[in-house]
Amino acid sequence: MPKNPVVQSARPTLQKREPNPTTEGLAARATTNTDKDFWLRVARTVLTSRAIDRIEEQEMTPKGLVAYQFSARGHDLAQAILSEHITHPHDGAAVYYRSRPFVLGQGLTAEEAFRGSLARAGGMTDGRDIGVVHLLRPRERGTVLPASGDVGAQYSPGAGWAQSIGYYAKTLKDTSYAGAIAVSLGGDGSTATNGFWAALNIATTLELPMLFFIEDNGYGISTTSDYQTPGRNIARNLAAFSNLQLFECRGYEPEEAEKNINAAVDYVRKWQGPALIRLEVPRLSGHSFVDTQSYKSPELRAIEESHDPLPKLESYFTKLLSKSVWDKLVEEVEHEVRQAADNALAAPAPDAAIVGQHIFAPVMPVVESVKEKGPRMNLQDAVRKVLEVELAKNPKLLVFGEDVGAKGGVHGATVDLQIRYGADRVFDTSLNEEGIIGRSVGMAIAGLKPVPEIQFRKYADPATEQINDCGTMRWRTLSKFSAPMVVRIPVGFGKKTGDPWHSVSGEAFFAHTIGWRIAYPSNTEDAVGLLRTALRGEDPTFFFEHRALLDTPQARTNYPGDDFTIPFGKAKIVPQPSSVAGAVAKATIVTWGAMVDRATKAAEGLDVEILDLRTIVPWDKEAVLASVRKTNRVLVLHEDNWTCGFGGEIASVISQEAFASLDAPVERLATPDHPVPYNTTLMEVVVPQVSHIRAALERLLAF
Numbered sequence: 001m002p003k004n005p006v007v008q009s010a011r012p013t014l015q016k017r018e019p020n021p022t023t024e025g026l027a028a029r030a031t032t033n034t035d036k037d038f039w040l041r042v043a044r045t046v047l048t049s050r051a052i053d054r055i056e057e058q059e060m061t062p063k064g065l066v067a068y069q070f071s072a073r074g075h076d077l078a079q080a081i082l083s084e085h086i087t088h089p090h091d092g093a094a095v096y097y098r099s100r101p102f103v104l105g106q107g108l109t110a111e112e113a114f115r116g117s118l119a120r121a122g123g124m125t126d127g128r129d130i131g132v133v134h135l136l137r138p139r140e141r142g143t144v145l146p147a148s149g150d151v152g153a154q155y156s157p158g159a160g161w162a163q164s165i166g167y168y169a170k171t172l173k174d175t176s177y178a179g180a181i182a183v184s185l186g187g188d189g190s191t192a193t194n195g196f197w198a199a200l201n202i203a204t205t206l207e208l209p210m211l212f213f214i215e216d217n218g219y220g221i222s223t224t225s226d227y228q229t230p231g232r233n234i235a236r237n238l239a240a241f242s243n244l245q246l247f248e249c250r251g252y253e254p255e256e257a258e259k260n261i262n263a264a265v266d267y268v269r270k271w272q273g274p275a276l277i278r279l280e281v282p283r284l285s286g287h288s289f290v291d292t293q294s295y296k297s298p299e300l301r302a303i304e305e306s307h308d309p310l311p312k313l314e315s316y317f318t319k320l321l322s323k324s325v326w327d328k329l330v331e332e333v334e335h336e337v338r339q340a341a342d343n344a345l346a347a348p349a350p351d352a353a354i355v356g357q358h359i360f361a362p363v364m365p366v367v368e369s370v371k372e373k374g375p376r377m378n379l380q381d382a383v384r385k386v387l388e389v390e391l392a393k394n395p396k397l398l399v400f401g402e403d404v405g406a407k408g409g410v411h412g413a414t415v416d417l418q419i420r421y422g423a424d425r426v427f428d429t430s431l432n433e434e435g436i437i438g439r440s441v442g443m444a445i446a447g448l449k450p451v452p453e454i455q456f457r458k459y460a461d462p463a464t465e466q467i468n469d470c471g472t473m474r475w476r477t478l479s480k481f482s483a484p485m486v487v488r489i490p491v492g493f494g495k496k497t498g499d500p501w502h503s504v505s506g507e508a509f510f511a512h513t514i515g516w517r518i519a520y521p522s523n524t525e526d527a528v529g530l531l532r533t534a535l536r537g538e539d540p541t542f543f544f545e546h547r548a549l550l551d552t553p554q555a556r557t558n559y560p561g562d563d564f565t566i567p568f569g570k571a572k573i574v575p576q577p578s579s580v581a582g583a584v585a586k587a588t589i590v591t592w593g594a595m596v597d598r599a600t601k602a603a604e605g606l607d608v609e610i611l612d613l614r615t616i617v618p619w620d621k622e623a624v625l626a627s628v629r630k631t632n633r634v635l636v637l638h639e640d641n642w643t644c645g646f647g648g649e650i651a652s653v654i655s656q657e658a659f660a661s662l663d664a665p666v667e668r669l670a671t672p673d674h675p676v677p678y679n680t681t682l683m684e685v686v687v688p689q690v691s692h693i694r695a696a697l698e699r700l701l702a703f
């Protein structure tokens, strides 16, 4: 392995800028916005949002036509103003379920909104997702990234979008990105989530152009904000946070809100650095339609009503324009929204025949490419080589993770890549897996190809929410959005030892996660072909690198070349050096990863066909069934633990589809349901060994 010289800085280049001006100064310096067109657009958005909420709250939801109604009444003015400032074609907004006024300002029509909440065809997701879980491709303004139902999950994709802006502008020198920003919208409750802190950490350490837009209504459903942040004020608590400009205002006062939102957006655009604005807003309806707000006192409700931004907007607007313009606008919007509701009510249901479509990208290679005969290579060196080649080929490909930059990864798979490709493309991240995957989602939506490393399989746990939401994105959005990335993860026991933290295999958990492909190679050649296919593919993919195979003779093969690819879902029959030419196999072993070599050793002298699945999602059903139909006996073997292990899925398919061909029950062998021990003697008791496999095979053959 080449030696890794010291790199001067593993951080992407940060710009030098003047010290932050004070918030008071910034907002105070902003001149009052008296642009009549601006306020006409704001008023139109607020009135449209109000009319939609009213029709949903008073007519559609009581009749059971809308299942999830999240009113934005009270939040609407601030969001409508923000939307008027998110106008750069490369702006990205990561929103949440109460963000409809903002999305209307970005171009969502009232009819689309109704079709969404009524679950009809022609909504943003054709009835696949809740109407208020928004998304929008740019309509002469910014991109609304697909929202999530998980509170707080919007933040780190926002940070990924912000990081992409810098990458396009500075590294790829695309001038069209100059001045673009990301904004993530959320409530006070969301400031307690992992996602919020992950994104804040990324945005402030990397000084990204990202605005945190916090709509503080004092409640997360019924829980008051003193449970979310001490003293109820997240902005005050963040006063000591470096690299973060703070703004605070009443989001229901038109002039004050506009001055501060304008100043905050301007700040982020100008300095390309992060800011957070906390806006006090009333939540005038329940959390959702079914919430009666019984936990609020009548006095509090009265105060909230007095903070309703609509009459305040009316009076501000009337002074600036006139009462008759306001009345005319009200009438016009009422008419339009009523028409939109009627159209949506008359719209058809979505097409049930295509509900299974859009889970994966349509194109995948189907045949293995021709291989060259390169030098013999470790699996680990081969991974590095593939990354190196693909980094050179694809300027949008980025490799990152904990210790991936200067050190070259704790497993050495990225050694020297930072020196070669620079710290903008190969870099260390903060120790935050939610942030690593969440930021990758934002980057992928922005058109980059993120290749994050998770240091060990167990340490993907904190990223579970982002992984799940990423996997369902293509389906939820009917392929309007997807977030293809390749997540490399070292898995399994080590060459010398195991333990509960670093030795998890855990493919079944991810196989159960919708929308992800999984590669689990057993040798260098397959690792090269599968990694390259994944990197050139359009789906989120897990690429498992078995720790015990990274640098071992049994996994080493010749390097098959810089263009070698292997399709997913094609198992390989493992050549059996000991088998007699022409002998008919009497049993099949279905396995993958480090178990392939053990199975080969265990089968010595027996006529057994070993199928290396190579990919778990998709898995090669046809090859397995064909082999079982030929041998009539099968052992399914894996390292992941037993219950609900992926072997259970394979065994069930074999029983259902090849039952008549079986001469013996399907044999299974896996690690029992407990953690992998540290002590090697203990480990060898539980993780399937050659002797265990041999015994299972003999049982199977003797049945």
Ligand SMILES: Cc1ncc(C[n+]2csc(CCOP(=O)(O)OP(=O)(O)O)c2C)c(N)n1
Binding pocket: 098, 149, 150, 151, 152, 186, 187, 188, 189, 190, 191, 217, 219, 220, 221, 283, 287
């Ligand atoms: C991860 C997660 N936990 C819990 C929920 C259930 N939930 C939905 S909204 C909500 C309150 C969020 O409050 P806040 O962030 O203040 O936004 P607001 O609704 O007040 O606008 C909760 C607990 C969820 N959707 N996601």
